[in-house]
Amino acid sequence: MTVQLSHLDMLEAEAIYIFREAAAQFRKPVLMYSIGKDSTVLLHLARKAFWPQKPPFPLLHIDTTWKFRDMIAFRDKTVREFGLDLIVHTNEEGLKKGINPYDYSPSVYTDVMKTQPLKQALDKYGFDAAFGGARRDEESSRAKERVFSFRSAGHRWDPRRQRPEMWNLLNGRLGTGETVRVFPLSNWTERDVWRYIARENLDVVPLYFAARRPTITRNGQLLVVDDDRLPLQPGEVPQMKSVRFRTLGCWPLTAAVPSTAADLESVVAETLGARTSERQGRLIDHDQAGAMERKKQEGYF
Amino acid sequence: MTALTAIRREDLAPALNQDLNGILHLLTCGSVDDGKSTLIGRLLWDASDLYDDQRETINRSSNAATGGAHPDFSLLLDGLVAEREQGITIDVAWRYFDTATRRFVVIDSPGHEQYTRNMASGASHADVAIMLVDARHGVKRQTRRHAAILDIVGVKRVILAVNKMDLADWSQDRFRAIEADFRELTLRFGFREAIAIPVSAVGGDNVARRSEHMPWYTGPHLLEHLERIPPRDITPRGPFRLPVQTVLRDGLDFRGLAGTVASGYISVGDRVTDALSGQSAHVLRIATMGRDLELAKQGQAVTLQLDTDIDVARGAILSLADHPPTVATQIEARIVWLWETPFDPSAGYFLRTATDLAPISTISIKSLLDLETLIAEPSEKASVNDIAIASITLGRSVAVDTFADNQPTGAFLIVDALTGATVAGGVIASATAGNGASASAFKLTRELLERGLCRDLSDSDEDRREFQRRASEAALLLHAAGIPVKIEL
Numbered sequence: 001m002t003v004q005l006s007h008l009d010m011l012e013a014e015a016i017y018i019f020r021e022a023a024a025q026f027r028k029p030v031l032m033y034s035i036g037k038d039s040t041v042l043l044h045l046a047r048k049a050f051w052p053q054k055p056p057f058p059l060l061h062i063d064t065t066w067k068f069r070d071m072i073a074f075r076d077k078t079v080r081e082f083g084l085d086l087i088v089h090t091n092e093e094g095l096k097k098g099i100n101p102y103d104y105s106p107s108v109y110t111d112v113m114k115t116q117p118l119k120q121a122l123d124k125y126g127f128d129a130a131f132g133g134a135r136r137d138e139e140s141s142r143a144k145e146r147v148f149s150f151r152s153a154g155h156r157w158d159p160r161r162q163r164p165e166m167w168n169l170l171n172g173r174l175g176t177g178e179t180v181r182v183f184p185l186s187n188w189t190e191r192d193v194w195r196y197i198a199r200e201n202l203d204v205v206p207l208y209f210a211a212r213r214p215t216i217t218r219n220g221q222l223l224v225v226d227d228d229r230l231p232l233q234p235g236e237v238p239q240m241k242s243v244r245f246r247t248l249g250c251w252p253l254t255a256a257v258p259s260t261a262a263d264l265e266s267v268v269a270e271t272l273g274a275r276t277s278e279r280q281g282r283l284i285d286h287d288q289a290g291a292m293e294r295k296k297q298e299g300y301f
Numbered sequence: 302m303t304a305l306t307a308i309r310r311e312d313l314a315p316a317l318n319q320d321l322n323g324i325l326h327l328l329t330c331g332s333v334d335d336g337k338s339t340l341i342g343r344l345l346w347d348a349s350d351l352y353d354d355q356r357e358t359i360n361r362s363s364n365a366a367t368g369g370a371h372p373d374f375s376l377l378l379d380g381l382v383a384e385r386e387q388g389i390t391i392d393v394a395w396r397y398f399d400t401a402t403r404r405f406v407v408i409d410s411p412g413h414e415q416y417t418r419n420m421a422s423g424a425s426h427a428d429v430a431i432m433l434v435d436a437r438h439g440v441k442r443q444t445r446r447h448a449a450i451l452d453i454v455g456v457k458r459v460i461l462a463v464n465k466m467d468l469a470d471w472s473q474d475r476f477r478a479i480e481a482d483f484r485e486l487t488l489r490f491g492f493r494e495a496i497a498i499p500v501s502a503v504g505g506d507n508v509a510r511r512s513e514h515m516p517w518y519t520g521p522h523l524l525e526h527l528e529r530i531p532p533r534d535i536t537p538r539g540p541f542r543l544p545v546q547t548v549l550r551d552g553l554d555f556r557g558l559a560g561t562v563a564s565g566y567i568s569v570g571d572r573v574t575d576a577l578s579g580q581s582a583h584v585l586r587i588a589t590m591g592r593d594l595e596l597a598k599q600g601q602a603v604t605l606q607l608d609t610d611i612d613v614a615r616g617a618i619l620s621l622a623d624h625p626p627t628v629a630t631q632i633e634a635r636i637v638w639l640w641e642t643p644f645d646p647s648a649g650y651f652l653r654t655a656t657d658l659a660p661i662s663t664i665s666i667k668s669l670l671d672l673e674t675l676i677a678e679p680s681e682k683a684s685v686n687d688i689a690i691a692s693i694t695l696g697r698s699v700a701v702d703t704f705a706d707n708q709p710t711g712a713f714l715i716v717d718a719l720t721g722a723t724v725a726g727g728v729i730a731s732a733t734a735g736n737g738a739s740a741s742a743f744k745l746t747r748e749l750l751e752r753g754l755c756r757d758l759s760d761s762d763e764d765r766r767e768f769q770r771r772a773s774e775a776a777l778l779l780h781a782a783g784i785p786v787k788i789e790l
Contacts, residue, residue, distance in 0.1 A: 005323065005598075005600050005601070006323070007323055007324045007403075007404045009600075009601075010323065010324055010600060011324075012602070013561055013600055013601055013602040016561070016602035017546070017561045017602055020546040020547050020559055020560070020602075021546060021656075023547065024546055024547045024615055024656070047590060048589065048590040048591075048602075049559075049602070050549060050559075051549070051588075051589070051590035051604075052549065052550070052551035052555055052557075052588075052590075053549050053550060053551065136395040136397070137395075137396075137397045140394075143394040143395050143396060144392045144393065144394050144395075159392065162392065163722060163723045164418060164419070164421075164422035164639045164723055164726065165422060165723075166421070166422045166425040166426075166454070166712065166714060166723075166726035167425045167426070167708075167709070167712045167726075168709070169653055169654075169655070169712065169713070169714050169726075171653050171714050171716050171721070171723045173651070173658075173716050173718075173721035174721050175719070175720040175721040175722070178721065186395075187395070187397070187406065189397050189399075191399070
């Protein structure tokens with residue numbers, strides 16, 4: 001009896017435990033599905049947690065309408081393959097007002113097209129708990145996040161009034177007007193996510209693999225032009241380059257990296273050897289000091 | 302926009318298998334003045350796989366703060382804006398790094414007395430704790446308080462990092478004196494291992510490399526010692542316990558009890574018992590998605606299919622028949638009061654155990670522990686940061702162990718019924734069947750509930766859970782109205 005669990009085994013078991021606790025304690029949970037690698041791992045763990053049943057909650061995708069086309073295709077294929085319920089929600093008001101990622105600052109865009117519709121959808125369907133793929137290693141304010149992260153009425157996060165979490169006991173009793181965000185991947189790192197994808201041989205969006213794509217360079221970042229909506233600046237001519245993504249979001253806000261890693265094995269090799277953190281490719285986090293903490297207080301994941 | 306450098310393909314297999322060594326949860330406690338953030342930052346800086354952009358950010362910000370003399374390592378740790386502005390650690394922060402041999406989870410917790418609760422909650426997740434002192438000041442009141450908290454929440458290994466040795470002339474005498482104080486202190490507690498290491502976090506001496514300044518010290522440096530500590534899961538400890546989280550079905554004939562093995566292990570064919578109902582059955586299958594297991598051990602999340610369909614639901618703890626948990630209504634415990642609102646004897650509280658949630662009839666505080674003298678002073682009150690001895694009477698039976706016998710099933714939370722807040726965390730010193738609520742208590746029976754409040758409920762698993770829930774809520778309402786109540790279902 002000295003068989004040792006690897007740290008991936010331990011992380012997997014912990015995530016399954018969290019899923020089961022949340023499903024048992026909350027009345028109407030939902031899984032925030034953002035199509036990326038973290039969501040892929042999250043969904044896989046949810047399927048494991050409740051097998052042979054299907055996960056007892058739907059997926060929710062907040063569609064800003066600026067996701068890469070490959071992401072939407074992957075989303076629909078995944079939902080079909082596993083026979084899951086998917087809710088897609090867009091902030092129609094924001095869309096009508098023409099809020100887009102290039103005329104507006106990242107903070108305004110994120111608030112209107114991501115945070116607001118997330119709150120709208122949670123309210124509209126009456127979800128009291130939302131699973132998310134956030135990890136504590138992503139960013140310094142996330143490092144203080146709880147596994148069950150309570151939000152007061154209006155979905156606000158108050159870092160000063162978080163519930164203490166002791167041992168592995170998870171208290172999901174809600175106060176009036178409270179909802180909760182649940183983070184089964186809290187203790188995973190980016191490298192764990194890729195190791196796990198490789199170990200479990202999971203299908204991910206093709207954008208994570210290198211391919212020749214039309215790119216422009218703007219503010220020192222490499223952007224892939226996914227359609228003709230982004231007005232090009234003088235001198236910007238899309239050039240075909242072999243690139244891939246370490247993190248996926250709205251395409252005008254997500255920087256690619258030059259790479260020739262075209263299959264899972266080489267991507268994992270690159271990630272394990274990477275010298276920079278993935279959030280470097282996320283333009284919204286660089287907007288201002290304490291950006292993530294402020295966004296979270298306002299209800300962002 | 303730098304290109305990624307791939308590791309060589311022949312190195313990939315070892316890199317992927319790098320996960321074979323488990324996880325060590327490391328708590329750091331001490332105050333900013335002792336150089337805690339600097340120590341952990343130094344450990345991350347020297348020993349970990351920190352990313353280049355993180356290093357650059359630190360270097361850039363440090364130039365403003367330290368005039369560029371050295372990187373301000375503490376910037377790696379203090380996350381929230383309020384904390385950065387005030388230069389203190391308020392909340393518990395989690396950091397992850399890999400060395401060549403294992404995953405480290407650093408749980409950085411505040412040291413000040415007004416954040417005792419944060420330290421206690423951080424410590425409850427730790428395998429080992431680093432207590433930090435300034436070599437010039439030695440073991441202080443605060444060190445004693447920290448040792449007491451660590452002992453209460455179950456940390457078994459402690460390290461005293463005697464920091465700022467550079468400011469104490471690298472003095473062996475000074476270190477030995479502090480080490481002796483530390484030894485005397487730790488002997489009062491139930492630690493399995495206690496070691497003192499002389500370090501200088503600013504210079505990195507004895508943090509992740511041996512110091513040239515202290516040739517008289519022949520013990521391990523900090524990282525070396527940490528890498529030697531066995532991870533907690535190598536040998537499953539304690540009797541088999543599986544707190545049932547939920548019941549899973551495939552819509553046909555599969556009915557499985559899902560949960561994570563909290564301690565010990567179980568094999569196919571073993572006879573398991575639910576102590577609460579007294580029912581037993583044999584394990585037919587240990588199922589997970591993808592493959593069945595012959596054996597499940599501590600830490601594994603599984604679904605057990607039994608050979609007879611015994612009526613077991615969430616809240617039950619499966620055990621082997623010859624070593625069951627205690628079915629208790631009366632608990633003596635040490636608790637840490639975590640919430641700003643003080644203990645209120647007339648408020649409604651729940652006891653949250655592994656997977657059960659039971660209404661509490663009464664809590665009576667017996668005494669408060671003075672963490673510096675370790676003397677219990679009689680008291681009926683408890684408020685934030687207090688460590689109290691409490692006697693808890695439950696509205697119905699729960700399955701528990703004492704914390705000394707089995708940590709995972711011997712710890713609990715106290716939950717405020719109205720706000721849902723986690724008001725206290727506790728460890729069970731003793732648990733007995735007792736009489737539960739006193740004989741004169743109002744008996745909330747199944748029959749009473751079926752007659753009205755629960756008459757819409759069927760016999761399905763879901764409805765039975767709902768029945769339990771309504772019974773608990775009804776008991777709390779009666780309790781809040783001043784009526785002693787006992788649930789008899």
